[in-house]
Amino acid sequence: MLIILDEETLLKAVGDRNVVKKQNATIYDVANRVGVSLATVSRVVNGNKNVRDSTKEKVLKAIDELGYQPNAVARGLASKKSTTIGIVMPDVTNLYYAELTRGINDVANMYHYDVLLTNTDDDPVRDVLAINSLESKQVDGIIFMGNELDQGVRKTIDALNIPVVLAGCVDAQQKLPSVNIDYIDAFYEITASLLRHGHENVALVMGSLDEAINRDYRLAGYTKALNEVGRQVDEKLLFTTGRDYQKTLELAPKVVASGATAMIVYDDVVAVALLNYLHDHHFDLPGQMELVTSNDTNYSIISRPQLTSIAQPKYDIGAVAMRMLTKLMNNEDLKEQAVKLPHTIVQRQTTHELN
Amino acid sequence: MLIILDEETLLKAVGDRNVVKKQNATIYDVANRVGVSLATVSRVVNGNKNVRDSTKEKVLKAIDELGYQPNAVARGLASKKSTTIGIVMPDVTNLYYAELTRGINDVANMYHYDVLLTNTDDDPVRDVLAINSLESKQVDGIIFMGNELDQGVRKTIDALNIPVVLAGCVDAQQKLPSVNIDYIDAFYEITASLLRHGHENVALVMGSLDEAINRDYRLAGYTKALNEVGRQVDEKLLFTTGRDYQKTLELAPKVVASGATAMIVYDDVVAVALLNYLHDHHFDLPGQMELVTSNDTNYSIISRPQLTSIAQPKYDIGAVAMRMLTKLMNNEDLKEQAVKLPHTIVQRQTTHELN
DNA sequence: GCAGTTACTGCAAACGCTTACAATATTTTT
DNA sequence: AAAAATATTGTAAGCGTTTGCAGTAACTGC
Numbered sequence: 001m002l003i004i005l006d007e008e009t010l011l012k013a014v015g016d017r018n019v020v021k022k023q024n025a026t027i028y029d030v031a032n033r034v035g036v037s038l039a040t041v042s043r044v045v046n047g048n049k050n051v052r053d054s055t056k057e058k059v060l061k062a063i064d065e066l067g068y069q070p071n072a073v074a075r076g077l078a079s080k081k082s083t084t085i086g087i088v089m090p091d092v093t094n095l096y097y098a099e100l101t102r103g104i105n106d107v108a109n110m111y112h113y114d115v116l117l118t119n120t121d122d123d124p125v126r127d128v129l130a131i132n133s134l135e136s137k138q139v140d141g142i143i144f145m146g147n148e149l150d151q152g153v154r155k156t157i158d159a160l161n162i163p164v165v166l167a168g169c170v171d172a173q174q175k176l177p178s179v180n181i182d183y184i185d186a187f188y189e190i191t192a193s194l195l196r197h198g199h200e201n202v203a204l205v206m207g208s209l210d211e212a213i214n215r216d217y218r219l220a221g222y223t224k225a226l227n228e229v230g231r232q233v234d235e236k237l238l239f240t241t242g243r244d245y246q247k248t249l250e251l252a253p254k255v256v257a258s259g260a261t262a263m264i265v266y267d268d269v270v271a272v273a274l275l276n277y278l279h280d281h282h283f284d285l286p287g288q289m290e291l292v293t294s295n296d297t298n299y300s301i302i303s304r305p306q307l308t309s310i311a312q313p314k315y316d317i318g319a320v321a322m323r324m325l326t327k328l329m330n331n332e333d334l335k336e337q338a339v340k341l342p343h344t345i346v347q348r349q350t351t352h353e354l355n
Numbered sequence: 356m357l358i359i360l361d362e363e364t365l366l367k368a369v370g371d372r373n374v375v376k377k378q379n380a381t382i383y384d385v386a387n388r389v390g391v392s393l394a395t396v397s398r399v400v401n402g403n404k405n406v407r408d409s410t411k412e413k414v415l416k417a418i419d420e421l422g423y424q425p426n427a428v429a430r431g432l433a434s435k436k437s438t439t440i441g442i443v444m445p446d447v448t449n450l451y452y453a454e455l456t457r458g459i460n461d462v463a464n465m466y467h468y469d470v471l472l473t474n475t476d477d478d479p480v481r482d483v484l485a486i487n488s489l490e491s492k493q494v495d496g497i498i499f500m501g502n503e504l505d506q507g508v509r510k511t512i513d514a515l516n517i518p519v520v521l522a523g524c525v526d527a528q529q530k531l532p533s534v535n536i537d538y539i540d541a542f543y544e545i546t547a548s549l550l551r552h553g554h555e556n557v558a559l560v561m562g563s564l565d566e567a568i569n570r571d572y573r574l575a576g577y578t579k580a581l582n583e584v585g586r587q588v589d590e591k592l593l594f595t596t597g598r599d600y601q602k603t604l605e606l607a608p609k610v611v612a613s614g615a616t617a618m619i620v621y622d623d624v625v626a627v628a629l630l631n632y633l634h635d636h637h638f639d640l641p642g643q644m645e646l647v648t649s650n651d652t653n654y655s656i657i658s659r660p661q662l663t664s665i666a667q668p669k670y671d672i673g674a675v676a677m678r679m680l681t682k683l684m685n686n687e688d689l690k691e692q693a694v695k696l697p698h699t700i701v702q703r704q705t706t707h708e709l710n
Numbered sequence: 711g712c713a714g715t716t717a718c719t720g721c722a723a724a725c726g727c728t729t730a731c732a733a734t735a736t737t738t739t740t
Numbered sequence: 741a742a743a744a745a746t747a748t749t750g751t752a753a754g755c756g757t758t759t760g761c762a763g764t765a766a767c768t769g770c
Contacts, residue, residue, distance in 0.1 A: 074726030429756030
């Protein structure tokens with residue numbers, strides 16, 4: 001025997017603890033209520049103009065009364081679009097990436113996309129896993145950030161049916177659309193400026209030289225400035241370290257020992273560690289040591305003395321990358337593949353007057 | 356006439372620019388290749404044991420050869436599960452929330468959930484929109500963070516069929532599962548300690564008193580300590596401000612003018628602003644002013660002098676919240692609804708020896 | 711070697727929506 | 741007022757899975 005309980009009875013039977021929440025209405029319920037077909041409801045939901053105004057109103061009314069919300073999953077399956085994009089990034093707790101993310105998020109929202117976020121700690125294996133997972137979730141696009149575009153990652157991306165834009169991430173092969181500042185230029189400028197100030201030994205502190213962004217961009221700009229005044233790169237003035245406060249603290253004495261009187265640092269966390277080491281060892285900045293950092297996050301304002309920095313429009317890099325992605329998802333063409341946003345040098349207290 | 360092109364011809368026809376990437380294989384392709392039914396393939400994919408080993412192997416082989424990856428969207432529709440959770444938070448660029456997020460993310464990943472991230476800037480309207488959007492995307496659970504659980508937000512959550520856990524967010528009504536430190540206790544302790552040091556005027560700098568977390572927790576702990584030594588709260592020593600560096604800089608002189616000789620601050624960004632104001636006005640810390648902050652982010656280590664802080668296990672709060680959510684999504688019971696993780700007071704340079 | 715179990719496997723109906731295409735209304739034209 | 745054109749609506753076939761049920765194959769024990 002089949003027993004059918006009405007909702008009220010059911011509620012009583014189940015008791016208070018397990019209140020049966022109202023089942024979400026489906027498009028079918030709406031259609032029934034109004035006495036039209038699914039297709040019509042679907043049309044008004046999707047803003048298709050081929051619906052008589054009077055019908056549209058009735059449908060809208062029913063939608064409101066039923067509290068109907070289209071099921072995005074079903075929609076995704078039927079339309080092959082998820083209105084979701086994926087972000088693959090090293091680490092949200094890094095302010096630099098967090099600000100890029102914020103830019104991406106805001107623009108994504110503006111275009112009604114949701115954002116799936118994955119932290120991969122710059123591990124290529126996890127990058128690939130993340131991308132695959134995003135693919136299976138049928139995201140409409142992906143924004144990739146990170147120090148380096150690993151071979152495996154590139155292969156994975158190439159095999160993808162989904163548009164990808166790099167943000168704050170350099171593509172040595174110039175194939176993928178990307179948004180960055182002109183790193184070569186930025187590092188060239190600041191190096192040249194410090195050289196003009198008469199520094200003999202300008203140290204460069206960056207990430208691993210295995211990464212294109214360090215080798216082919218930061219170091220390249222630095223080298224260019226040196227060469228221009230007829231000098232060679234002195235390897236003793238080159239330092240590499242991850243974005244880690246403690247580890248950098250250990251690196252600091254070596255940098256000091258190198259005899260550098262100025263240093264250019266690729267990341268604020270690293271720069272602050274260096275700064276604090278110097279501060280704690282009673283160095284005079286900028287008197288004994290000039291210091292320029294590179295990402296201009298809050299850290300450079302908060303530290304004392306405040307850090308002179310290459311300022312990247314972080315939020316904008318994210319925002320522009322996302323904007324480009326919307327175009328790609330829309331099958332529009334991109335005017336530029338490798339967008340370079342303008343950077344500035346913000347003069348604060350760890351350098352003398354720059355020029 | 357129907358013309359069927361093989362892939363090669365098609366590739367030529369379409370030209371290089373628009374290379375047709377290999378269509379993703381479906382479960383159907385796998386089944387065909389092996390000569391079994393969809394159901395069987397589905398079973399092996401889902402680890403159902405009712406499959407003969409030999410069959411399983413054949414299927415696995417085909418999956419590998421075809422590079423088959425189950426379509427998560429279709430899966431979601433059929434199974435009503437998305438293996439995705441949502442995070443609703445104020446702002447990723449705030450280090451406090453970023454670290455919570457990282458904790459959530461890591462645990463989510465461990466359980467093979469993906470994470471949909473929304474920034475709402477603590478705006479209740481956007482909170483509600485975000486939650487609705489997540490619901491339509493059929494997330495299996497939601498983690499909510501923020502200063503305050505607005506009425507409207509609560510109503511939305513109550514109407515949800517999806518489990519929600521609060522992280523670093525207090526529920527005045529104690530209904531929703533949450534993870535926090537014991538704010539009352541923490542603020543009580545630190546206030547008591549400063550009072551023992553002989554301070555007459557201890558300022559409290561927090562967020563809006565409209566928010567339960569400030570009114571019923573931070574202020575409550577502070578009040579309790581005062582009352583315990585037979586004193587009343589002096590409203591002139593109470594300050595409220597958002598987590599904003601610049602705005603706090605404007606607040607700073609007022610705090611100084613209040614005659615406070617010690618202050619307790621609810622957020623690191625705010626604390627650093629205050630600290631820098633004092634530093635820039637040649638105050639001696641902790642000599643003329645003792646300062647305790649509350650979130651123990653990188654800022655408190657990076658600033659000079661380093662900030663004494665109430666230390667929250669931020670990453671763990673996120674991680675535990677996510678762990679609780681997995682249980683709820685699994686219909687398991689929670690041992691505790693309102694989890695309180697232990698906090699500590701980290702003594703640094705802006706206070707004298709604490710006790 | 712046969713009934714009774716148990717282990718596998720397949721069938722087919724969902725899941726909630728989009729979207730060609732077909733069908734019907736309505737308006738316009740002549 | 742009929743034909744033609746256009747606007748509106750409905751039908752039904754997917755989208756790629758999961759899963760209850762039923763059927764078949766493979767073992768058990770006697």
